[in-house]
Amino acid sequence: MSGKLRRFPGGLHLDGHKTESTQCAVQRARLPRRLILPLHQHIGAEAKSVVMAGERVLKGQMIARAEGYVSAPVHAPSSGTVVEIGDRPVPHPSGLSAPCIVIETDGTEQWCERHPVQDYITQDPSHLRNLIREAGIVGLGGAGFPSFIKLNPLGKTVDTLILNAAECEPYITCDDMLMRERAAEIIHGIQIMRHALHAAHCIIGIEDNKPEARAALVRALQELHIDGIQVTQVPTRYPAGGEKQLIHVLTGKEVPSNGLPVHIGIVCHNVATAAAIYRAVQHGEPLISRYVTVTGSGVPEPRNLEVLFGTPMAELLEQCGADPASVERLVMGGPMMGFGVHMPGVPVVKTTNCLLADRHLPAAPAAMPCIRCGACAEACPANLLPQQLYWHAHAGEFDKAQNYNLFDCIECGCCAAVCPSHIPLVQYYRYAKGEIWTREREKQKADVARERHEFRLARLAQDKAEREARHAQKKAELAGKTAPHETTSH
Amino acid sequence: MLSAIIAFTALAAVFGLILGFAAIRFRVEGDPLVNKIDALLPQTQCGQCGYPGCRPYATAIASGEADINQCPPGGEAGIIALADLLGRDPKPLNAKHGTLKPKMVAVIDEPLCIGCTLCIQACPVDAILGAAKQMHTVIEQECTGCELCVAPCPVDCIRMEPVQHDIKTWKWQTPLEAAGGHA
Numbered sequence A: 001m002s003g004k005l006r007r008f009p010g011g012l013h014l015d016g017h018k019t020e021s022t023q024c025a026v027q028r029a030r031l032p033r034r035l036i037l038p039l040h041q042h043i044g045a046e047a048k049s050v051v052m053a054g055e056r057v058l059k060g061q062m063i064a065r066a067e068g069y070v071s072a073p074v075h076a077p078s079s080g081t082v083v084e085i086g087d088r089p090v091p092h093p094s095g096l097s098a099p100c101i102v103i104e105t106d107g108t109e110q111w112c113e114r115h116p117v118q119d120y121i122t123q124d125p126s127h128l129r130n131l132i133r134e135a136g137i138v139g140l141g142g143a144g145f146p147s148f149i150k151l152n153p154l155g156k157t158v159d160t161l162i163l164n165a166a167e168c169e170p171y172i173t174c175d176d177m178l179m180r181e182r183a184a185e186i187i188h189g190i191q192i193m194r195h196a197l198h199a200a201h202c203i204i205g206i207e208d209n210k211p212e213a214r215a216a217l218v219r220a221l222q223e224l225h226i227d228g229i230q231v232t233q234v235p236t237r238y239p240a241g242g243e244k245q246l247i248h249v250l251t252g253k254e255v256p257s258n259g260l261p262v263h264i265g266i267v268c269h270n271v272a273t274a275a276a277i278y279r280a281v282q283h284g285e286p287l288i289s290r291y292v293t294v295t296g297s298g299v300p301e302p303r304n305l306e307v308l309f310g311t312p313m314a315e316l317l318e319q320c321g322a323d324p325a326s327v328e329r330l331v332m333g334g335p336m337m338g339f340g341v342h343m344p345g346v347p348v349v350k351t352t353n354c355l356l357a358d359r360h361l362p363a364a365p366a367a368m369p370c371i372r373c374g375a376c377a378e379a380c381p382a383n384l385l386p387q388q389l390y391w392h393a394h395a396g397e398f399d400k401a402q403n404y405n406l407f408d409c410i411e412c413g414c415c416a417a418v419c420p421s422h423i424p425l426v427q428y429y430r431y432a433k434g435e436i437w438t439r440e441r442e443k444q445k446a447d448v449a450r451e452r453h454e455f456r457l458a459r460l461a462q463d464k465a466e467r468e469a470r471h472a473q474k475k476a477e478l479a480g481k482t483a484p485h486e487t488t489s490h
Numbered sequence B: 001m002l003s004a005i006i007a008f009t010a011l012a013a014v015f016g017l018i019l020g021f022a023a024i025r026f027r028v029e030g031d032p033l034v035n036k037i038d039a040l041l042p043q044t045q046c047g048q049c050g051y052p053g054c055r056p057y058a059t060a061i062a063s064g065e066a067d068i069n070q071c072p073p074g075g076e077a078g079i080i081a082l083a084d085l086l087g088r089d090p091k092p093l094n095a096k097h098g099t100l101k102p103k104m105v106a107v108i109d110e111p112l113c114i115g116c117t118l119c120i121q122a123c124p125v126d127a128i129l130g131a132a133k134q135m136h137t138v139i140e141q142e143c144t145g146c147e148l149c150v151a152p153c154p155v156d157c158i159r160m161e162p163v164q165h166d167i168k169t170w171k172w173q174t175p176l177e178a179a180g181g182h183a
């Protein structure tokens, strides 16, 4: 299994800015007075609230259930009282509000009843998947896709389970710190994943700028006497942690365009997800907290905090010595793929890996016309032609952009970072993707409207036919009434 | 009591069958070109094109009676799609038929509604719920924003409101729009 490493195309060497936030041990964030829990913290359908305002809830109690297959429940991160269910600002690039459950904490941290499973190895994988689903676990590396789905081999043979520990984006160190401090939990979680997937091989892919984390993983593997998990260092080059990029580097295999890794026998999970799965299965604890990196030029004491979901971001900034009012720009995620948060009062959610707070922002240089230098294509790790995508997105020719594999773009931002004309390329791709999705939605809505309209026309025609039939019948009856007279007269 | 329930259930079943049958029977199979054109029209069923709905307009385009630039809700994108399909040159929207407006949804000021049912009769997609002398309400999901219910209301209690964006329908703007300009 120890093959040589490949190289993915493009990519960038970026300033890591990681040491700032790895100087001190991870601390628990202070328990806030109010926790604000969005019902939609994952990819898929919004969860549905199962509590009412005024209800007392316990730590770990499910407060919103999954709605449909691709969805995830939400749990109370601490004990207290539900004080409100309604729209609140959430961390989202739109700055809009969305349905949230607000809990006023009581400070007792009283747990609900937990059902740990000690001997997971004797459990049926589908039972484990169910536990993981009920625990609300979603991918903690980025997008928040419900993890139980990616633990179902769906009849395919999974050759390799890859654990993504690359954490390639600058400033973000939450996975690094988790590996240093909770390596054993990660390894236990990986064992559960291997069991669920029947994966033959298992590789943890970690960038070579995290020697302490790597050492901690290797030590944990030795202490736990676990074989079959290989820790492989990959060169530090952004975006080595992109799923397709990491798979390529570690195995040499290419995930086909529009395809999933499982189609080539590979499943990829984040290391933090593995730790969450361990806590869910062996401690019966649902996903209610995570490590969050709080860093950036506006943060005097950058560090990682263990944060309950629903904690307002402003409180984390304060705990790290920052004054939220003096922060000029707050980004959720890293500098390359994160998005601006409009107000610091929004809560930390399952996909919040990092808060990047900057005090002074250099003005963005003005965009100039594209000079077709091709630098973007050289930097693109997905083998795309960014300038073509840009031309077509700019011109509103979305089908052409799609023909250039727009949807293979991982929005890593390498192209925009090297563009000498400072064109905000990724924004154009997001715009084009959004337009395509909107049109798809509108088309579906139009199809429904067409059907309803045709149905209405049919109904009106039917009504008319019935009316006419009634008239005809009445006429016939009238005719019938006069007819007997005639017969009797004979 | 029981017999009444049975009778109603039976009636409902019969009507269901009739309607279902009617839907199949009256489904416009017809000309494949008309179907293709109809598939590109927005199905707002507003009549601004000068025809009593999208499908009649599609039929008129197919027969050469109508031009491809008469549908305001379809906007420029709709005209381009039609031009592509028919191998013609796109042209600007014919302003005689109206202009492209942001997506709207009808809202009934419910306390004012007198339950006259005129709006129900006007709605091309049965998106209004209500019965005689009962307050009426719009099923927001199904409303196409055609505005056909507004004029018939004798007490002017229906107004059109722009569709509110929520997180699910929100989309990224172009960098130009985001910078304050309009693309």
Ligand code: SF4
Pocket: A369, A370, A371, A372, A373, A374, A375, A376, A377, A386, A387, A390, A415, A418, A419, A420, A421, A422, A423
């Ligand atoms: S890097 Fe910028 S200027 Fe060069 S080709 Fe790409 S988009 Fe054009």
Ligand code: SF4
Pocket: A376, A379, A380, A381, A382, A383, A384, A385, A386, A389, A408, A409, A410, A411, A412, A413, A414, A415, A416, A425, A426, A429
């Ligand atoms: S943002 Fe998209 S197009 Fe640009 S380099 Fe990354 S993958 Fe390629």
Ligand code: SF4
Pocket: B041, B042, B043, B044, B045, B046, B047, B048, B049, B050, B051, B052, B053, B054, B055, B057, B070, B071, B072, B073, B074
């Ligand atoms: S103008 Fe209205 S009725 Fe005519 S095609 Fe467009 S949406 Fe349909």
